[in-house]
Amino acid sequence: MGATGALGSLIATELRDRGAVVLGAGRHGPDVVCDLRDVDAGHAVVRGALGTQGRLDGVVNAAGIVAFGDLVGTDPVVVEELFLVNALGPLWLAQAVLPTLAERRGFFANISGVVAEQSLANMVPYCASKAAVSHAMPGLRREARRSGVHVLDARPPHTETGLAGRAIAGTAPTFPQGLDPAAVARRIVEAIVADEAELASGAFG
Numbered sequence: 112m113g114a115t116g117a118l119g120s121l122i123a124t125e126l127r128d129r130g131a132v133v134l135g136a137g138r139h140g141p142d143v144v145c146d147l148r149d150v151d152a153g154h155a156v157v158r159g160a161l162g163t164q165g166r167l168d169g170v171v172n173a174a175g176i177v178a179f180g181d182l183v184g185t186d187p188v189v190v191e192e193l194f195l196v197n198a199l200g201p202l203w204l205a206q207a208v209l210p211t212l213a214e215r216r217g218f219f220a221n222i223s224g225v226v227a228e229q230s231l232a233n234m235v236p237y238c239a240s241k242a243a244v245s246h247a248m249p250g251l252r253r254e255a256r257r258s259g260v261h262v263l264d265a266r267p268p269h270t271e272t273g274l275a276g277r278a279i280a281g282t283a284p285t286f287p288q289g290l291d292p293a294a295v296a297r298r299i300v301e302a303i304v305a306d307e308a309e310l311a312s313g314a315f316g
């Protein structure tokens with residue numbers, strides 16, 4: 112999910128380089144067209160994978176949106192949108208794909224972000240939505256262990272993907288130089304392969 116994005120496309124490339132067949136999902140596909148705000152998005156992913164490959168070994172959620180500005184001045188619809196895409200959507204996705212992933216003892220990896228570890232001014236709903244989904248992952252990992260599915264929460268620091276320039280509201284502050292997106296994608300795939308429980312922001316070097 113989020114296959115058209117900077118990190119999503121790099122993670123797909125990294126997985127393909129290691130021999131995986133990767134289907135890209137998201138609002139603009141390319142392989143499965145679905146919207147994370149839709150409770151049925153995960154079912155579309157399952158149908159797409161089973162229909163073309165006959166199996167689903169893993170799901171990476173690299174979709175997300177950001178907004179800037181103080182909370183009081185932020186349109187409530189923007190707050191709702193942040194939680195829909197960054198928190199509710201990933202949980203609905205996990206609900207839909209986990210039973211099928213269990214058949215292959217597969218993996219579910221979600222990118223939350225460093226903001227799950229620290230709440231920043233002018234990014235309050237973004238930070239809160241990421242903290243919500245990040246907080247869900249250790250519990251989900253314990254639930255999924257029974258069926259052999261590995262769950263990963265990845266919390267990369269600021270990365271030079273251009274995400275801040277695509278904010279759905281507000282204007283980004285000037286950030287210090289971020290990490291190299293290819294290095295972040297590689298580190299996330301390494302963690303998937305090694306079944307690391309989490310990738311805290313400090314684990315990105």
Ligand SMILES: NC(=O)c1ccc[n+]([C@@H]2O[C@H](COP(=O)([O-])OP(=O)(O)OC[C@H]3O[C@@H](n4cnc5c(N)ncnc54)[C@H](OP(=O)(O)O)[C@@H]3O)[C@@H](O)[C@H]2O)c1
Nearest residue numbers: 113115116117118138146147173174175224269270272274
């Ligand atoms: N860049 C950073 O500094 C950084 C740091 C930590 C964590 N992260 C997180 O890493 C993830 C990837 O970010 P990125 O930097 O690669 O940003 P990006 O290039 O803007 O990618 C975001 C992706 O999310 C997809 N998306 C947005 N809304 C969606 C929806 N409703 N349904 C399905 N897909 C949707 C976009 O696809 P379409 O627009 O085509 O639908 C795009 O593929 C995000 O969750 C972000 O919060 C980023």
